[in-house]
Amino acid sequence: MRHLISPLDYSTSELDHLMDVANDIEKNPEKYAHACAGKKLATLFYEPSTRTRLSHEAAMLNLGGSVLGFSSANSSSASKGESVADTIRTVSCYADIAAMRHPKEGAPLVASLYSSIPVINAGDGGHQHPTQTLTDLLTIRSLKGRLEDINIGLCGDLKFGRTVHSLIEALVRYKNVKFYLISPDELRLPDYIREDVLDKNHVFYKEVVRMEDALPNLDFLYMTRVQKERFFNEEDYIRMKDFYILDTKKMALAPKDMYVLHPLPRVNEISTEIDNDPRAAYFKQAQYGVYIRESLILDLLNIRV
Numbered sequence: 001m002r003h004l005i006s007p008l009d010y011s012t013s014e015l016d017h018l019m020d021v022a023n024d025i026e027k028n029p030e031k032y033a034h035a036c037a038g039k040k041l042a043t044l045f046y047e048p049s050t051r052t053r054l055s056h057e058a059a060m061l062n063l064g065g066s067v068l069g070f071s072s073a074n075s076s077s078a079s080k081g082e083s084v085a086d087t088i089r090t091v092s093c094y095a096d097i098a099a100m101r102h103p104k105e106g107a108p109l110v111a112s113l114y115s116s117i118p119v120i121n122a123g124d125g126g127h128q129h130p131t132q133t134l135t136d137l138l139t140i141r142s143l144k145g146r147l148e149d150i151n152i153g154l155c156g157d158l159k160f161g162r163t164v165h166s167l168i169e170a171l172v173r174y175k176n177v178k179f180y181l182i183s184p185d186e187l188r189l190p191d192y193i194r195e196d197v198l199d200k201n202h203v204f205y206k207e208v209v210r211m212e213d214a215l216p217n218l219d220f221l222y223m224t225r226v227q228k229e230r231f232f233n234e235e236d237y238i239r240m241k242d243f244y245i246l247d248t249k250k251m252a253l254a255p256k257d258m259y260v261l262h263p264l265p266r267v268n269e270i271s272t273e274i275d276n277d278p279r280a281a282y283f284k285q286a287q288y289g290v291y292i293r294e295s296l297i298l299d300l301l302n303i304r305v
């Protein structure tokens with residue numbers, strides 16, 4: 001049995017297959033409409049979510065399956081002190097596959113060790129977010145036609161942003177991807193990723209504080225929210241939260257064919273005036289998140305269409 005815990009759990013050729021199926025789902029949704037009839041997805045969310053939870057649910061519903069779950073730790077037996085191990089053993093009796101989001105790094109991995117159904121890591125603390133990465137890869141490949149030879153700027157909270165951590169790990173496997181790491185000093189990419197992932201793979205990267213210093217070079221600008229819930233004190237958050245605001249003035253410095261991505265939710269880091277710019281691709285990205293999760297669910301359940 002297979003799980004998705006880390007963005008490296010699928011090889012690049014397996015990812016190609018997942019993305020091919022996702023593109024086919026986009027084109028021929030009716031072909032897949034009953035593929036998961038009789039199957040159930042459990043969403044176990046110990047942390048807030050809109051897109052990740054609802055897109056997993058929408059994916060399962062689009063495949064003709066059904067969904068059950070909880071959307072906060074308070075409404076589950078975690079509030080009574082139940083362990084993740086016991087919860088997943090129980091949920092294994094009720095569902096065929098589970099997606100789990102948890103504030104503790106490694107919780108979905110622990111769940112997978114006790115589970116008799118496939119477990120999807122839907123975000124674990126400041127660590128990883130592999131299904132967002134699948135979404136991002138599908139978006140990049142669909143918009144640009146390739147994952148190699150791209151210049152990507154990752155901007156904002158590179159310290160706590162799990163989407164950035166997972167995306168870097170996944171992208172270093174493709175040829176000639178150049179990273180521009182745009183962050184304030186306090187929110188730089190953690191050493192364990194800079195050294196163990198970027199340096200070790202001899203990948204080109206440049207750390208800059210000013211967005212303007214990277215913008216003209218980019219094929220993709222991946223904006224992120226300052227991760228309020230991971231800060232130890234509120235003053236630091238308030239100082240950092242509006243460090244970057246992408247507006248029309250800044251977009252004028254970017255190439256005409258540069259796409260703006262964001263895992264969402266957005267707070268102030270992308271001005272709403274950008275939403276109608278043809279380069280704004282973050283809502284399209286959310287749509288791709290449904291297709292790739294459909295493809296992932298089919299794969300984890302071993303269903304071929």
Ligand code: NCD
Pocket residue numbers: 051052123129132162163224225227263264265
């Ligand atoms: C991200 C997350 O939860 O890490 N959101 C998402 O899943 N699309 C990003 C964020 O919350 O800032």
